[in-house]
Amino acid sequence: MSETCISEQAAPVSSNTAPPSVRSVYVATAAEAVKNWQQNRANRWYKDGADPNDLTGDYAFQRLRKTWFTPKLDPKFKFRSEDKFYAIGSCFARGLEWALAKHKIAVESAAPEFARLKVAAKHKASSGLGFINKYNTFSILNELRWALDPAAVFPVKSIAQVTECTWSDPHTNPTLELAGFEETLERRRLMQKVTKRIINCRAVIITLGLVEVWRDLEADVYINSTPVPPLLQTQGDRYEFRLTSFVDNWANLEAIHALMSRYGHPDFRIVITVSPVPLMTTFSKMDVVLANTYAKSLLRSVAQEWAAAHDNVDYFPSYEIVQNSDRAAAWESDLRHVRGAGADQIMELFLQAYLR
Structure with a gap:
């Protein structure tokens, strides 16, 4: 089997782990609750x-x-300045990488191999790193499995032909020009090679983005982003849209924790956060604002429960920091992208909490 585990088979997409049944996120005696109230200046x-x-x-x-x-x-744990970091998730993870790198922190996910990739003309404002964005918990889990688990193999069948000479890997973010089959596979090998570096990282940041996902029925696998328009036009029956639930996302996060426990750094710590960046468009029947509220509320809730379930997982409130800051200061004019000053504010608070 090759290092990148590419084959025709599809990796499983989620674990069978159920969410907590009748279990509270936190339980305190009356005395403890009163003490919490007395000591919490932000109560x-x-x-x-x-x-x-x-x-x-x-x-x-x-x-x-x-x-x-x-x-x-109130962070659960601290990182060391010599710790290596790995960020995986939505586009907001790229901003966090940039801010960490500014502080001379080793960020394995911000690989120079990606930065050298040539982006498509319509994405010229982006870097090649945008190619690795992971927008849902299914695609985060898939990418980690294909890189770390020897039994998990990449479903080559899911790489779809778009034109006579171009192919699309739907498990990436389509910021690069479409390429031929062999080059598309080479990009896939690079993705898995870099993802494997997470095993050297004690510090892992997971940024959750969306709950709207697509599934390739033919390859039997969830994918990272909406199929490119030509595929929806010519192979629409191949894909299925799903609005996922708390249970779906909880199961994926639990499977990620199990995977990291087996193959990751022996002392790994995960900081999970929710991207404040709203979805660009919705394929549901909801108003896009309502669809975004549903997504962020669900992801915020599942992140809290996941952190409560594991001593080595903590929740960091990137979402709340941006949403509750002055709109003009926090957002670009599209009210979708966070200004550089906003990312700086988030990372300053992150560094104060986890590194200082």
Whole structure:
């Protein structure tokens, strides 16, 4: 079997692990709950008589008037400056990589091999690193399995022919020009080669993005992004759209944890976060704003429960930091992409919480 495990077979797409049954995320005695309340300076939204414009106050209605929202953070663990990092997930993960690299932190996922790839003309503002974005928990799990598990093999059948001489790997982000079959396979080998570097990383950041996913019925595998338009036009019956549930995403995260426990760094730590970047468009029947609210609410909830279930997983509130900061400061004019200052604010809080 080759290093990249490419074959005609499809890897399993999710585990059979069920979500917690009747289990609370956190349980405290009455005395412990009162102690929590007494010691938590950020425990209250509002109080009669408090000055709403006192930006030094601890009440939420005061803190939310600042340009940048700064949540109270209680990290479970700390990273070391010599730790290697690996970020996987949506486009927001690329911003986190860039900010970490600025602080001279080793980021294995920001591989120079990707940066050298030539992007398509319509994506000229992006770098080759955008090629590795993973937008849903199915595609994150798939990529880790194909790279780490010797029994998991990449389903070559899912690479679809678009024109007479171009092919599409739907498990990548389509930022590169479509290429011939052999070059497409070579990009796939590169993806799996770099992903395998996660085993050297004690620090793993997972950024969750979407709950709308597509499945290749012919290859029997979930894919990373919407099939390119020519495939939907000519092979539409091959693909199926799914709006996933809490159970779907919980099972995938549990399978990721099991995979990392077996093949990852012996002392790995995962920080999970939810990308504040909204989905560009929805294939559901919902208003795109409602569809985005559903997605982010579900992912925020499953991330919290997953972190509560494992001592080596922690939730970091990237989503809340951006959503509760001043809109003009946080967002580009499209209200979709986070400004550089926003990413800097997030990473400053991340570094304070986990590295300082």
